[in-house]
Amino acid sequence: MGICTVLNTFELEENTLKSIDYGCQRFSVAPMLDWTDRHYRYFARLLSKEALLYTEMVTTGAILFGNNTERFLGFNAQEHPVALQLGGGNPEELAKSTAIATEYGFDEINLNVGCPSDRVQNNMIGACLMAHPQLVADCVQAMQASTDKPVTVKCRIGIDEQDPYQILPEFIETVAKTGCRSFTIHARKAWLKGLSPKENREIPPLDYDIVYQMKQRYPELNIVINGGITQFEAMHQHLAHVDGVMVGREAYQNPYILAQVDQQLFGRDTPMISRHDAVRLMLPYIEQQVSAGCYLNHISRHMLGIFQGCAGGRKFRRYLSENAHKPGSGPEVLEQALALVSEQALLDTPEKEHA
Template sequence: MSRHRRFSVAPMMDWTDQHYRYFARLLSKEALLYTEMVTTGAILFGKDPDRFLAYNQEEHPVALQLGGSNPGDLAKCSAKATEFGYDEINLNVGCPSDRVQNNMIGACLMGHADLVAECVSAMQSATDTEITVKCRIGIDEQDPEETLPQFIETVAKAGCKSFTLHARKAWLEGLSPKQNRDVPPLDYDLVYRMKQAYPELEIMINGGITTFDQMATHLEHTDGVMVGREAYQNPYLLAEVDRKIFGLDTPVISRHDVLVKMLPYIEQQRSKGTYLGHITRHLLGIFQGCPGGRKFRRHISENAYKEGAGPEVLEQAMALVSEQAIQDAAFSE
């Protein structure tokens, strides 16, 4: 899994569901994909807990991100995740929303390193699947230079050897979750220093990463990069990951070809009662910046949610975009 964590797609609520992950896997065979955060309560007390853990076998390597702070509950959920065959189980110590704070989930746990260590230990006792942690560099008035090393050391002693650091503090009071993704300044150098200080640990970096040049710089100082919004809003970025990040000599799939590969999946999901729009909403960015991209998005947005809509909506939208025009535009840049 260390190899696949060289590039991963961040867990993002409402975005990285199984339909998006299937789509992303068609673009990159090597990237590690994360689920949306799933709370322990949803798994242990939900009416249909398996719904939160289901995924397509084509998604591997795929990691489950859990949200929770009760060691016993996290252990039970880790055991359940193992039954489903996840390749990694990640503990969320970074989400800043009020809802998760009230349930002692996410970034607020940065102030409770001993509890996080207990959670990690309990999770490891319940599974042989690797347990990892994704966190911020600090919260509120913490001094990350002081508190982040203490947090890493405490949790590492419990057995966690892999940390993904979102290079921003989270302000739990005064900033919304959306603002917490942009307003706190990025401190990449601090993440670099954590890797230097703890060479025996695996340290990945996350936050504001949008280009391969940026990734190359980060990979000189850390073990991996995690990309969030850019991988969702501009998903064709993933088509070059296997070559540029993993060094594989594999052909880059075209935008049209990846959409053609989505058609059988759409048919399969529709037979299970899935609305077309629940899948196609993840495809809207595939032609970002391309001639005809706006027409593509408009056609899907106006037609995918109509009663009886099927793969023909995607085929009609694809016909509005010329692959040759995309190639010509790229050549002229």
């Protein structure tokens, strides 16, 4: 079925667009609950200087009615460029949260229109907003009025029984009339009843073609594709059709893929950082964080996949898993785990490229 052609009068006034360089969205790491916290982002930044990093989704309630805003919005300056993903469906609350987030210095504020969990649905957050494009537009407009940073949207291609080829153009057009220029589209439907959040990331079939068609239909918009992307060959194929790719689980479970991003996707000629050097560069950060009261395993859990596929990688993971949670554990535990992986052996074995 072809793209719905009813809404062919879409116009976007150029003077409503902020003068923003969206080049960093060429590659981004997806917002992932419990995964993309400040410790993971610090580690990811050591591997790639160019990737755009997203926070976990932070709800407006946590910002406005919680008692620890720093916990949700604080980050290290070395994480830039870093974007905050907000969860909410109330324009006034989103505007207030955006204003607070802007003071923290985020490079972008993103609205979550893709999370399918029951908890967020009950608060009119996430994928259920796909059924309410005008409300999303109102939310985005309120957010834009509270910041000088770009306000972007991450959405699905549709929900439940919706026909994506009809509703996705309608959704994008409605929201883009606010001046929103950038849409990250997870190329799957979300089923709000009957599938868990995990199943919603795997079971609904991917439809990359509809995302490509959104870029063809709205060339003035920045379109980023998300969903099931794990290899650079696929990333290059997608970038022939859209402006950016967003990678989720692969960038977390196999973080060393990030070490090739700058060269593969941004044309940088800087040498790739080695796995061992990336771990060593975390040691001063870990020492600082542990001294401030952070538990080592809250940081090291994000590093377990750095030696994925390497001889000694299993020993590295096991040692950290068995020791990082112990009281008093510090950077020496990571050093001991690192010693279980032969650096020379990795140097003598050419890295497999993520084709």
